[in-house]
Amino acid sequence: MLDTARYHDATRRTAPVGLIDLAERTPWAQLDEAAFAFRHRLAEHPLFTLERLADLSSQVLDRPDISRAFRGADLQLPRAELKRRMRNSILGVENNGLWLSLHYLDEVDPAYERLFDQLMADIEDLAGVPVRERMHWGSMSVFMNAPGLQVPYHFDHETNFLMQIRGEKSVRLYPKGRATLCEEEIEDFYRSNALAGRYRDELAEAGTLFTLTPGVGVHHPPLAPHLIRNGREVSVSLAIYYVMSEMEYRARVYQVNFCMRKMGLHPRPPGESAWVDAAKERLIRALSMSHPRTHDEMLYSGIQRLMAPARMARALGRCVRGALHPASA
Ligand SMILES: [Fe+2]
Known part of the structure; x- marks a missing residue:
């Protein structure tokens, strides 16, 4: 089961160590509001050589949910074969044209868990x-x-800090949430569609362009759309991210709104009515797995159950008739 209590255990916390430049404080006043660049000391860090990451990939693929790393038909392959493929892909990334990722590093190896805690201490400071x-x-x-x-x-969904370790990357970041996105895009995202954002031509030169080289990072507020392009060499970058409870709450409201819009209703956006939001949030929470193994299961199990057609009709019918104001939730 996913252990969310460990973040709140003060005895496991480290003090700031300066992996992120602690002298450059001004941009941090923009945390969660606007994108900004910062400097860090993870370039050439021994935990992020391709060889070390190839070794780590085997532990990552022992986790219950690997759908973020592999998609489609690959998921049907035996786990040992997936591990062999991932290891070879990481070691051959210079020439194989692949975009590879390993997730939940802090949950599979104590060395990465310690690094996560040190980075979080710097961010807090x-x-x-x-x-x-x-x-x-x-x-x-x-x-x-x-x-x-x-x-x-x-x-x-998360507050994100993307840190370049090797190679170069350009990141174009747009203002967060409703400043760039419409309600339907956010609702669609929270039914578990990672590519719900709809790119428009006018965005080509909009937003802020950041160039990430080893030792440079960029902060993304939650729901801040972005485009990322690699430079001419292999790129290795680390993302550290977290979600506050209020973002989880809003996500559940958006999930109900997605289903209501599917039924031809016009849901109230989150924030317009506290009691309507609370009723929607309760509905998704009641449908969610009580013992999720991953954060994806925690966030999406409720909407997946709600989206079963018969259940959607019954639950939303009750919602609209009873707790919520008709057609305006
Ligand atoms: Fe992203």
């Missing part, structure tokens, strides 16, 4: 916010990418 005390969940992922690849336009 810079932002002046006791993040670990307040966050609901957090983790870290590493991305290993062949030269020249581009990540499609998308946005993420």
Whole structure:
């Protein structure tokens, strides 16, 4: 089962160590509001050589949910074969044209868990916010990418810090949430569609362009759309991210709104009515797995159950007739 209590255990916390530049404090006033660059000391870090990451990949693929690393037909292969493929892909990333990722590093290896805690201590010191005390969940992922690849336009649920370790990457970041996205895009995202953002031509030169080289990182607020393009060499970058409870709450409201819109209703956006939001949040929470193994299961198991057609009709019918104001939730 996913252990979210460990972040709140003060006895396991380290003090700031300066893996992120603690002298450059000004941009951190923009945390969760706007994108900003910062400097870090993870370039050439021994935990992020391709050989070390190839070794780590075997532990990552022992986890129950590996659908973020492999998709489609690959998921039917025996786990030992997937591990062999991932290991070879990481070691051959210079020439194989692949975009590879390993997730939940801190949950599979104590060395990465310690690094996660040290980075969180630095973030707390810079932002002046006791993040670990307040966050609901957090983790870290590493991305290993062949030269020249581009990540499609998308946005993420988490507060994110993307740190370049090897190679170069350009990141174009747009203002968060409703400043760039419409309600339907956010609702679609929270039914578990990672590519719900709809790119428009006018975005080509909009937003802020950051160039990440080893030792440079960029902060993404939650729901801040972005485009990422690799430079001409292999890129290795680390993302550390977390979610606050209020973001989880809003996500559940958006999930109900997605289903209501599917039924031809016009749901109230989150934040317009506290009691309507509370009724929607309760509905999804009641449908969610009580013992999720991963954060994805925690966030999406409720909407997946609600989206079963018969259940959707019954639950939303009750919702609309009873707790919610008709057609305006
Ligand atoms: Fe992203």
